[in-house]
Amino acid sequence: MAGQYWRAAGITYLQYANMCGSHVRNCLKEPFKAAAKVRENFVSNTVHYVNGKENQTIILNSELLQKELTTKKN
Amino acid sequence: MFRSLVKSSNLLKNSISVNSSKRFFATEASDDLLTFSLLSPHQTIYKDKKAQLVTLPGAKGVFGIAKNHVPKISELKPGIVQINHENGDLEKFFVSGGFAFVNPDASCYINVIEAVPVDQLDPNEVKNGLARYTQLFNEAQDENAKAVALVGLEAHQQMAYACGVSV
Numbered sequence: 149m150a151g152q153y154w155r156a157a158g159i160t161y162l163q164y165a166n167m168c169g170s171h172v173r174n175c176l177k178e179p180f181k182a183a184a185k186v187r188e189n190f191v192s193n194t195v196h197y198v199n200g201k202e203n204q205t206i207i208l209n210s211e212l213l214q215k216e217l218t219t220k221k222n
Numbered sequence: 223m224f225r226s227l228v229k230s231s232n233l234l235k236n237s238i239s240v241n242s243s244k245r246f247f248a249t250e251a252s253d254d255l256l257t258f259s260l261l262s263p264h265q266t267i268y269k270d271k272k273a274q275l276v277t278l279p280g281a282k283g284v285f286g287i288a289k290n291h292v293p294k295i296s297e298l299k300p301g302i303v304q305i306n307h308e309n310g311d312l313e314k315f316f317v318s319g320g321f322a323f324v325n326p327d328a329s330c331y332i333n334v335i336e337a338v339p340v341d342q343l344d345p346n347e348v349k350n351g352l353a354r355y356t357q358l359f360n361e362a363q364d365e366n367a368k369a370v371a372l373v374g375l376e377a378h379q380q381m382a383y384a385c386g387v388s389v
Contacts, residue, residue, distance in 0.1 A: 152281070157369030164373060165319055168300050169335040171377040172318040175347040176338060184336070187264055 255308060256289045258330040260315070262337050267315070268305075276330065277304040278322050279380070293326045298334065300377040302384050314340040316384050318377070343385040352378040352387070 154164050173184040194206040255272040277286045279301025303315045320334030355374035362368040382388075 154369045154373055157365045159366070159369055159373075165335050167370065167373050168318040168377050171351065171374055172300065172316065172336045172338065172381070175343055175351060175378070175381050177342050177344045180338065180342045181344075 254289050256287060256291075256328065256330060258287070258305075258332060260303070260305075260332045260334070260337060262320075262334050265337075267337055270329075272308045273305050274308065274310075275306040276332070277302075277306075278332065279303070279317070280322070287322075287324055287330050290328050291324050291330070294324050296322045296324075298322055298332075300380045302340065302380070303332065303334075303337070314384070316340050316343060316381060340384050343381055345385050345387050348378055348381045348385060348387050352382055 155161075159167075170188070173181065173188060176184055189210045191209040192207075194208070195202055196204040196206075255274060256276060257270055258273055258276050259269050259271065260267040261269075275286050275288050277284060278296070279299055281297040281299045284301070285296070298317060298320050300318050301316070303317050305313045305315070307313060315337045316339075317332075317334040318336040320332070323331045323333070325331070351374070355371055355378055359368065359371035359375050362371045
């Protein structure tokens with residue numbers, strides 16, 4: 149397959165770029181790999197308020213994202 | 223005979239002008255260098271660095287950039303960025319993909335997600351990943367899973383090539 153086959157399969161450029169980045173980080177030698185993994189981590193909480201009360205909280209972090217990526221892979 | 227004399231003098235003139243233009247280029251060649259920057263989101267690897275030639279893994283094929291390259295924007299895929307330095311040294315980085323910009327003023331920006339020196343890649347991890355993604359690609363059923371596996375497979379193939387693991 150040539151060209152942007154991943155775009156045809158519904159993968160966006162950001163998803164593609166993140167996947168490639170994480171493959172490279174996974175294949176580093178040890179001191180560099182640990183440093184790269186630390187850089188990869190992030191945490192984000194999104195809270196929706198309705199009438200001044202907490203209604204819904206969306207928690208997103210790198211572990212959850214990794215999980216989603218692996219379920220997509222399988 | 224007279225005519226032939228004129229001709230030969232013309233020839234002489236031509237050869238002189240050719241010679242002088244050649245000399246002009248030869249003096250230029252000493253600072254005929256590309257100015258480039260290699261940047262990732264978390265690190266500035268090179269900023270406004272001079273180099274003879276930079277070879278990039280374009281999405282549509284590997285290409286080299288020297289001074290006075292035509293302006294262009296190119297998507298990069300996982301592969302080796304090879305830098306022929308000013309002093310003739312060769313340096314290789316493995317990049318995970320990004321974009322390269324060649325500006326009209328002959329400078330070049332290489333923006334990538336990850337860029338590591340090739341000797342920081344672990345051949346064992348690469349070998350394992352290659353086997354895993356080959357298997358995933360063969361087992362994948364739907365189009366999305368197949369594409370995800372192929373992205374992994376291509377990245378690992380390029381890394382294998384970069385650190386000398388036989389495919």
